[in-house]
Amino acid sequence: MTVMPEIAASEAELVEIFEDLHRHPEIGFEETRTSRIVAEKLRAYGIDEVHEGIGGTGVVGLIRGKGAGNRCVGLRADMDALPIDEISGVAYASQNPGAMHACGHDGHTTMLLGAAKYLAATRNFDGTAMMIFQPAEEGLGGARRMIAEGLFERFPCDEVYGMHNNPMAAPGHVSICKGTAMAGAQFFDITVTGRGSHAAMPQQSRDAVVIASNLVGQLQSVVSRNVAPTDTCVLSVTQIHAGSAYNVVPETATLAGTIRYFKDDVRDLTEDRMAALCKGAEAAYGVEITFESRNIFDVLINDADLSDAYLAAAADIVGQDHVSEVHTPMTGSEDFADMLKVVPGAYCMVGHTGDIALHNPAFVLGKEILPVGASVMARMLEHRLPPG
DSSP states (O other), rough: OOOOOOHHHHHHHHHHHHHHHHSSOOOOOOOOHHHHHHHHHHHTTSSSSSEEETTTTTTEEEEEEEEEEEEEEEEEEEEBBSSSOOOOOTTTTOOTTTOBBSSOOOHHHHHHHHHHHHHHHOOOOOEEEEEEEEEESSSSSSHHHHHHTHHHHHHOOEEEEEEEEESSSSSOOOOOOOOEEEEEEEEEEEEEEEOETTTOOGGSBBBHHHHHHHHHHHHHHHHHHHHHTOOOOOEEEEEEEESOOOEEOEEEEEEEEEESSHHHHHHHEEEEEEHHHHHHHHHHHHOOEEEEEEEEEEEEEHHHOOOOHHHHHOOOOOOOEEEEEEOOOOOSSOOOHHHHHHOHHHHEEOOSSSSOTTTTTOOOOOTTTTHHHHHHHHHHHHHHOOOO
């Protein structure tokens, strides 16, 4: 492995930034402290332009290379934390109750800052490097908001690249799934409105709890009996809420969850069947049932040629034996997909030490990834904007 010497020399600073961000996590669209630190660091590194407040708390930095080329390549990192109480036990654990960087976005932000510092110091490229620090990736639509507020109109970009840590891969291993790489996602809400009663006289009720519970079981048949086995779809009910007393049959019960898919027609079929089951239960039980579904993440599609270019750049840093193409898409979702719908690019995964999965309250990011990820990002930028 050949981490860039300039970035290796900044490793202590990167660790300090990372640990500070980890101590002070902020959930989506509340990243005021994080974005302030990002903007301050970029200015201290001599970035040519720093723009704040894009997409609420987003930050964009522009670095002009030595050459006068007119091409622009974007590098993106997400900044938000999750609403989780941390139990990792690390010395730099979250000091904000109910918030934790359990997905490693603090590491992503740190790595992009490391790449920005290097690129601003060396400028060994022809064109413009665009550093995109995005808020609210965790299901709140941060990428869409930045795009809606003119991200790529204000800062035209020819290509854009993202990166995510992966505790399930070997440290320093970089992988990409060409083409369809990550699932799209819908979030759904179902409300059953029945008739409440005294719990001792349930015959006077139309029990929303029983109806909702039956509906959960019926929903599990949607994928297994409607979606072709050769297609992939996941339907998970993740929330059930009802009642507030031991002796009351509640009037209402709510269900919520997610659909993950790789094809729009599979998503549409799944939603249609879910809506039909709700209508059927509504008629069968004589209650009112509402079904609402909304798109949160698009399917992430990596450009095949730019994926190859990303792997080639990564190989310069981690070695050819530590890069690979993945052939099975992930059912997880990532709103970098929205940027890839506007600008071609690719999204890679980088392995690090640790064996606890993402979104777990005990998750710990292996800090050795910081100079590696920063170097891969910087080298990719130099590869795509070679000096003339």
